Amino acid sequence: DQQVKQNSPSLSVQEGRISILNCDYTNSMFDYFLWYKKYPAEGPTFLISISSIKDKNEDGRFTVFLNKSAKHLSLHIVPSQPGDSAVYFCAAVPTSGTYKYIFGTGTRLKVLA
């Protein structure tokens, strides 16, 4: 039972263009969401998060959008840079109980120079 889904296993984007990574969830109890970036042979590193009381959060080139009614979030990277090439995971957290992170399967982003 995959509660957090990233339906695009990979994405290629030209340098300077926008990258849009998508994530869907099924559990309405999730109300905090995070994006992590992972380079090969390294652990995931935190990128940006959003609480369900917001629909948008911005940090530099990274913006996360949350559509609660559609149970959908997206990460926008503008402009994309070759150093952004990595695997991106979304994670969902129910802010009650143990705050367990439920991760998606990841999207491999390749930014072409």
Add this chain to the structure above:
Amino acid sequence: EAGVAQSPRYKIIEKRQSVAFWCNPISGHATLYWYQQILGQGPKLLIQFQNNGVVDDSQLPKDRFSAERLKGVDSTLKIQPAKLEDSAVYLCASGPGLAADTQYFGPGTRLTVL
């Protein structure tokens, strides 16, 4: 500030052998997590500690996996005996407290079971 440390980075064993992984969290972090990441999947939580107590071990295969966090700092994860399907990257993460705070991940241990 030093990050989460894990060792070893790589381990190759034969099935039915035992293996142990070590994690040293960020200093002062009360919460420690062990995740299993199978190739092509996202990290899956195995066990979560708050200080030296277990908060969630609902997805830990307790017939073969065990974990401890002595003195609320370092932690070890053990697999005994290993199966082929245990081949994965084992990630340790730590966080400041029991909340939706950011978790900080170590580099992971890649386990191959032959």
